[in-house]
Amino acid sequence: MTYKEEFIKFMVDSGVLTFGDFTLKSGRKAPYFINCGNYKTGEQLAKLGGFYADCIADNKIPVETLFGPAYKGIPLAVSAVIALATKYGIDVSYCFDRKEAKDHGEGGMFVGKKLADGEKVIIIDDVMTSGKALRESMPKLKSAADVNVTGMVITVDRMEKALDTDLSAVEQAYKDFGVKVYSIVNINDIIKAIQDGVVEGKEYLDKMLEYRAAYGVDH
Numbered sequence: 001m002t003y004k005e006e007f008i009k010f011m012v013d014s015g016v017l018t019f020g021d022f023t024l025k026s027g028r029k030a031p032y033f034i035n036c037g038n039y040k041t042g043e044q045l046a047k048l049g050g051f052y053a054d055c056i057a058d059n060k061i062p063v064e065t066l067f068g069p070a071y072k073g074i075p076l077a078v079s080a081v082i083a084l085a086t087k088y089g090i091d092v093s094y095c096f097d098r099k100e101a102k103d104h105g106e107g108g109m110f111v112g113k114k115l116a117d118g119e120k121v122i123i124i125d126d127v128m129t130s131g132k133a134l135r136e137s138m139p140k141l142k143s144a145a146d147v148n149v150t151g152m153v154i155t156v157d158r159m160e161k162a163l164d165t166d167l168s169a170v171e172q173a174y175k176d177f178g179v180k181v182y183s184i185v186n187i188n189d190i191i192k193a194i195q196d197g198v199v200e201g202k203e204y205l206d207k208m209l210e211y212r213a214a215y216g217v218d219h
């Protein structure tokens with residue numbers, strides 16, 4: 001089994017890759033959904049962190065701090081920062097934002113490493129569809145300090161159009177913010193894994209391809 005196939009099987013076994021009728025953050029109605037909130041156990045998070053760390057190390061993305069956007073990005077960034085240290089001996093920091101500012105104690109909008117101008121930051125998130133989530137986190141991150149976002153690492157690139165453009169969300173992210181998006185797998189890898197029988201789901205393929213014809217784009 002290839003590395004990508006192993007990850008796709010891991011998503012299915014963890015109940016993360018699901019099929020049905022879903023309304024997405026962008027308003028799109030999709031026949032499949034990747035719910036990273038379903039990685040629940042210590043073993044699953046340890047394994048997930050290893051995949052993020054592999055992606056960062058393999059692509060040699062410069063990094064001082066991992067940023068996990070609240071809420072779903074928090075355990076993802078924590079899993080990745082631990083795996084970078086234990087698997088690769090790369091001991092870096094992590095931080096996350098608060099959804100509501102704290103007005104007592106240490107106060108502020110961020111928890112974890114205090115960001116500095118020029119700091120090399122990787123955004124750790126779950127999935128990219130239209131790029132809306134990145135569009136929301138960039139101003140927050142930049143409000144902390146003039147950080148250097150060296151990349152964004154996600155588990156699945158759905159390879160879809162950004163909103164109001166024919167560019168892919170990944171291309172639009174680079175155009176607007178200079179942020180390069182790295183993914184462990186993309187939707188073509190998932191479709192191929194289903195076609196090859198690596199994971200179940202052949203009955204959903206028609207709907208997935210139909211959806212891909214409507215919103216999908218190559219990059």
Ligand code: OMP
Pocket residue numbers: 023024025026032033034035036072125126127128129130131132133134169
């Ligand atoms: P965009 O902000 O449109 O790129 O959508 C990505 C975000 O939507 C993710 O950060 C999730 O919060 C959520 N999402 C998933 O978690 N899994 C999916 O398969 C699809 C979405 C989505 O709503 O598009």
